[in-house]
Amino acid sequence: MSHITRIETDPRRSRAVVYNGMVFVGGMTADDRSLDITGQTRQTLEKIEAYLAKAGTDKSRVLTAQIWIKDLDRDFAAMNEVWNAWTAPDAAPTRATAQCEMGAPDILVEIIVTAAVED
Template sequence: MSDIARIETDKRRSRAVVYNGMVFVGGMTADDRSQDIKGQTRQTLVKIEEFLAKAGTDKSRLLTAQIWIKDIAKDFEGMNEVWNAWTARNAAPTRATAQCDMGAPDVLVEIIVTAAVSQ
């Protein structure tokens, strides 16, 4: 049985969980929510990279991503522009993107990823 490693855990959640050769990074959002969709997406992806590094992996080992956008009609193209520039060449994960009500009114994008841990 594999051990479970939790990264930055509090009473409510872990920011990332490593288990059985995979890391599950919980929903990440931007810290500076005054930014537009591109700025918030960039900040969110930086946070994801930091958690992947803490788990011993990187974006080239992404398996899947879930992206939630506050206003998909308005912001899908801008988010994709940043996302496409960020993903590792020839290593894009599976992905689902949807519009949803966010937990805070100034959050424009939230992203969850799962990656293989580097061996």
């Protein structure tokens, strides 16, 4: 049986879970919710990078991403500019993007990723 490592766990969730050579990073949002979509996306991706590092991997090993945006019509292009600059060269993951009602009115973007962990 493979070992499960949980990173920053509280009674409700773990921020990331490592299992069987994969890391599952839970939904990340910006800490500073006064920022626009560009700022929130940058801050969210910085948090994701930090959790990937804690799991022993990096953004070049991201396999898939789910991106939830509060307002696709208004913010999709700006979010994509930040995303495209962040994604490792020649290592774009699969991705789904959808509009949804967020958990709080000032959250503009939430991102979930799964990545391979170095063997």
